[in-house]
Amino acid sequence: MMLEPLNYLFPNDLHIHWSLMIVMYPYITGLVAGAFIVSSLYHVFGNEDFHPISRLALLTSLAFLLVATAPLLLHLGHPERALNIMISPNTSSAMAGFGFIYSFYLTLLVVEILLVYRTDIIAMFHATTGLRREVYRLLAFGVVEEDDKVRALNGKVVKILAAIGIPAACILHGYVGFLFGGVKANPWWSTPLMPVIFLFSAVVSGIAALVIFYQMAMRFRGERIDQKCISALVRWLWLFLIVTVSLELLEVVSLAYERAEEWEVISHLLTHQLSFSYISLQMIIGGMIPFILLMVTVLMDRYLDRHVRNTLSFVAASLLLIQVLAMRWNIVIGGQIFSKSFRGFREFHPHFLEKEGVLTAIVLVILPCVILIVLNKWLPAFKKGTPDLDSPVTR
Amino acid sequence: MTEPKKMGRRDFIKKACELTGATLFVGLLPFRSPPAQASDHAAAAGEGVVGSVDGKDHLFAYLIDTRKCIGCGMCVKACSQENKVPDGFFRTWVERYEMSELGDLHIDSPKGAKDGFPPVESGFTTTKGFFVPKMCNHCSNTPCTQVCPVGASFSTKEGVVLIDKQRCIGCGYCVQACPYASRFINPETKTADKCTWCYHRLAKGLPPACVQACPTEARMFGDLKDKDDPVRKILGKERVGVLQQEKLTKPSCFYLGLDKEVR
Numbered sequence: 068m069m070l071e072p073l074n075y076l077f078p079n080d081l082h083i084h085w086s087l088m089i090v091m092y093p094y095i096t097g098l099v100a101g102a103f104i105v106s107s108l109y110h111v112f113g114n115e116d117f118h119p120i121s122r123l124a125l126l127t128s129l130a131f132l133l134v135a136t137a138p139l140l141l142h143l144g145h146p147e148r149a150l151n152i153m154i155s156p157n158t159s160s161a162m163a164g165f166g167f168i169y170s171f172y173l174t175l176l177v178v179e180i181l182l183v184y185r186t187d188i189i190a191m192f193h194a195t196t197g198l199r200r201e202v203y204r205l206l207a208f209g210v211v212e213e214d215d216k217v218r219a220l221n222g223k224v225v226k227i228l229a230a231i232g233i234p235a236a237c238i239l240h241g242y243v244g245f246l247f248g249g250v251k252a253n254p255w256w257s258t259p260l261m262p263v264i265f266l267f268s269a270v271v272s273g274i275a276a277l278v279i280f281y282q283m284a285m286r287f288r289g290e291r292i293d294q295k296c297i298s299a300l301v302r303w304l305w306l307f308l309i310v311t312v313s314l315e316l317l318e319v320v321s322l323a324y325e326r327a328e329e330w331e332v333i334s335h336l337l338t339h340q341l342s343f344s345y346i347s348l349q350m351i352i353g354g355m356i357p358f359i360l361l362m363v364t365v366l367m368d369r370y371l372d373r374h375v376r377n378t379l380s381f382v383a384a385s386l387l388l389i390q391v392l393a394m395r396w397n398i399v400i401g402g403q404i405f406s407k408s409f410r411g412f413r414e415f416h417p418h419f420l421e422k423e424g425v426l427t428a429i430v431l432v433i434l435p436c437v438i439l440i441v442l443n444k445w446l447p448a449f450k451k452g453t454p455d456l457d458s459p460v461t462r
Numbered sequence: 463m464t465e466p467k468k469m470g471r472r473d474f475i476k477k478a479c480e481l482t483g484a485t486l487f488v489g490l491l492p493f494r495s496p497p498a499q500a501s502d503h504a505a506a507a508g509e510g511v512v513g514s515v516d517g518k519d520h521l522f523a524y525l526i527d528t529r530k531c532i533g534c535g536m537c538v539k540a541c542s543q544e545n546k547v548p549d550g551f552f553r554t555w556v557e558r559y560e561m562s563e564l565g566d567l568h569i570d571s572p573k574g575a576k577d578g579f580p581p582v583e584s585g586f587t588t589t590k591g592f593f594v595p596k597m598c599n600h601c602s603n604t605p606c607t608q609v610c611p612v613g614a615s616f617s618t619k620e621g622v623v624l625i626d627k628q629r630c631i632g633c634g635y636c637v638q639a640c641p642y643a644s645r646f647i648n649p650e651t652k653t654a655d656k657c658t659w660c661y662h663r664l665a666k667g668l669p670p671a672c673v674q675a676c677p678t679e680a681r682m683f684g685d686l687k688d689k690d691d692p693v694r695k696i697l698g699k700e701r702v703g704v705l706q707q708e709k710l711t712k713p714s715c716f717y718l719g720l721d722k723e724v725r
Contacts, residue, residue: 073567075557075570075571077555077642077643078552078555078571078574079551079555079643079644079645082550082551082646082647084634084638085634142633142634143631144631144632144633144634144651144652144653145630145631145632145652145653146631148612148629148631151611151614151631152611152612155612156611156612157607157611157613159609160608160611160635161609162609162611162635163611163612249609250605250609250638250639251605251641251709252605252638252640252641253638403638406643407640407641407725408569408643408725410725
């Protein structure tokens with residue numbers, strides 16, 4: 068059966084229903100999960116290398132989490148009925164998990180942040196006046212005294228929350244992978260590997276975002292970037308990247324080897340409609356190049372000057388943020404480009420100014436960064452560090 | 463630092479039993495026997511089947527004989543008028559297949575066959591040609607109701623799969639999950655939409671609009687619970703196929719005369 072001359076789509080397949088917003092949602096929750104897991108490496112496993120960014124990681128997770136419902140509400144045909152997923156959930160639907168998982172994780176994250184920051188919140192309460200003081204009183208749960216015993220108890224609770232938070236963050240993003248992976252109607256989505264691929268690439272995006280935010284924050288403050296921290300971040304980033312890309316490739320190799328009916332349409336999809344976003348962006352510019360950059364940074368770690376280490380990791384992290392976005396695009400949009408007839412393709416061109424368009428997507432990425440800056444003003448992620456004498460700020 | 467008090471064997475066994483008991487209790491809660499359904503009571507009391515279109519016990523089935531379909535498109539026209547289907551979307555459609563002896567294949571469905579089929583330049587000598595009407599298959603093992611997050615998509619006792627438009631949030635998950643592309647998001651109601659086997663007509667004892675409109679009896683509607691039903695008789699005698707059988711969605715739309723090229 069030849070594919071080329073035959074271009075038949077089922078009549079209802081002329082429309083693509085899951086748009087750019089459904090690409091942004093897993094991208095954002097991926098950053099949430101990834102950043103949280105990094106912070107838990109410090110709070111649960113006591114990995115001192117991540118101490119400098121442990122608070123930044125928590126704030127980053129929260130900043131993106133607060134924006135996570137927006138792409139979904141913008142997509143729904145009836146957003147005013149959105150709470151139906153919590154009032155009358157259908158327990159066989161992965162999507163019905165969203166309300167409960169999100170609420171649970173949001174509560175856990177907010178409580179953990181307020182406990183991690185508690186000593187500083189109380190100190191800031193005593194050091195400020197007026198409205199600011201009242202906000203800090205609120206953040207301190209109304210109790211503004213603290214002694215060593217309480218501090219020790221808080222530390223234990225933080226550890227427990229951070230530990231529960233790891234599977235919670237995994238489920239928050241993993242269920243999205245299962246949402247796609249469980250759809251037998253779509254062979255590009257249907258695989259048991261999907262939740263794992265989503266989760267591992269989420270961690271990649273979270274670590275990459277932290278590398279970038281940390282370096283930018285330190286540059287802005289004119290302070291030294293902790294090299295042990297960057298080395299550790301880069302090491303974990305490289306390892307998670309290897310696993311992620313291996314799983315993504317394994318899926319394609321498996322489809323190619325089994326040569327079942329879906330391979331004809333998927334191979335055409337990857338080499339034609341997705342040739343730029345999959346081969347060029349996801350695999351080469353976003354995969355192979357960061358792999359090489361990170362390999363050099365990790366294996367040659369002790370020979371690297373700190374400027375080289377910072378630059379290599381910054382470039383690799385930036386490429387990886389693009390790679391993870393491309394991966395989400397290739398799965399969500401790519402899976403809808405071919406018709407369920409397996410014999411035809413349609414096109415998808417998001418517009419700039421529509422409700423689910425490109426401008427909205429850009430805002431959804433910028434907004435959490437703004438929220439992060441605001442959060443940092445109230446709950447500073449960094450204490451005064453070593454000034455960086457080479458930084459353009461202090462020079 | 464004082465040593466924490468060590469737990470003796472007796473205390474350990476006691477704690478382990480308590481924990482196991484609690485875990486079993488919580489873990490087995492989902493497997494309780496379900497509370498008696500209102501329909502069980504109603505059926506026992508001879509009040510008719512609750513949730514049935516007319517209070518009687520039915521199991522509907524739809525039979526499509528592709529050997530009789532002439533591709534006139536009257537069914538698609540009738541459906542879109544009866545159900546106010548928006549332009550560009552289809553609750554039912556007809557596909558045309560043309561093949562040559564060498565295996566060349568041409569498939570199309572211009573506007574779902576609403577205006578019939580214009581002649582086609584396939585570029586090869588057609589030796590085999592036929593039409594395949596399609597619609598929602600009203601499966602028993604529905605992939606669509608499985609994924610609906612709010613339970614807006616549901617099956618009736620008679621096997622009709624329907625959408626509660628007051629509850630649907632328009633997420634589109636069911637559209638993705640249907641292997642047959644029978645569903646769409648209605649741009650006017652912003653909810654999911656699909657063939658309902660004209661449930662509003664079934665309630666009045668009328669067949670679906672497409673069945674009524676078909677001039678050749680290519681489309682037939684029946685009730686498998688009725689011993690004298692012609693569809694039931696045909697299904698009991700002829701070689702019958704369903705679409706994408708390997709997905710095990712267990713469709714209630716049965717086909718006569720399917721070809722291997724029909725997905």
